[in-house]
Amino acid sequence: MQTARLTRDFFDRDTVVVARDLLGRILVRRFPDGTVARLRIVETEAYTPDGDTANHASRGPTPRTAPMFGPPGHAYVYMIYGKYHCFNIVTEGVGQGAAVLIRAAEPLEGVEILERHRPVRRRYDLTNGPGKLCIALNIDRSFTGHDCITSRHLWFEEGAPIPDDHVARTPRIGIDYAAEHDRLALKRMFIKSNPWVSK
DNA sequence: TCGCCGATTAAA
């Protein structure tokens, strides 16, 4: 089911607030052949501009992280471990260097379209992790800097917000390199008991 | 230019 698109104002807010508010929202991908997939966002992580040593942008802009310092609502996509991609949406104002990582989503429409990019044994393995999500959505670095507010290829819709008592917060995954304060920060959030959350 | 290492994943 289609709902209104999220506007730039949605992303032009505190990054933790955006990460929390993105739960239950809809990520929409229109593929080059015109087919459309809709997925409910179930897991996110906030990478904040306040000296967060887990944040790629924490040491200032580089060629790779430049989109994070641009306008909110644009994609920041990077390659990880030489094999996978991670999709982030830029938050807060120009020059801040912040984004939300989309870690997992529940397919609602176009499941068969997602499976054609990533055949899978168990249904929950399709999009329950940031690398797997990008494979299913066919997102790579060509999307970095892409404006997801005006896009006809990749955008967000309102969906339905999740009540507080259904939201869990934990430390973020895979950031052992970060300072203890940042390792412990509860900046990963997900929908409780949702089977599509990463394992 | 050199060398290290990662916001992950699947296999052992």
Added chain:
DNA sequence: TTAATCGGCGAA
């Protein structure tokens, strides 16, 4: 528990 795999980034 560990290998895969390569581009980004800091150091020289």
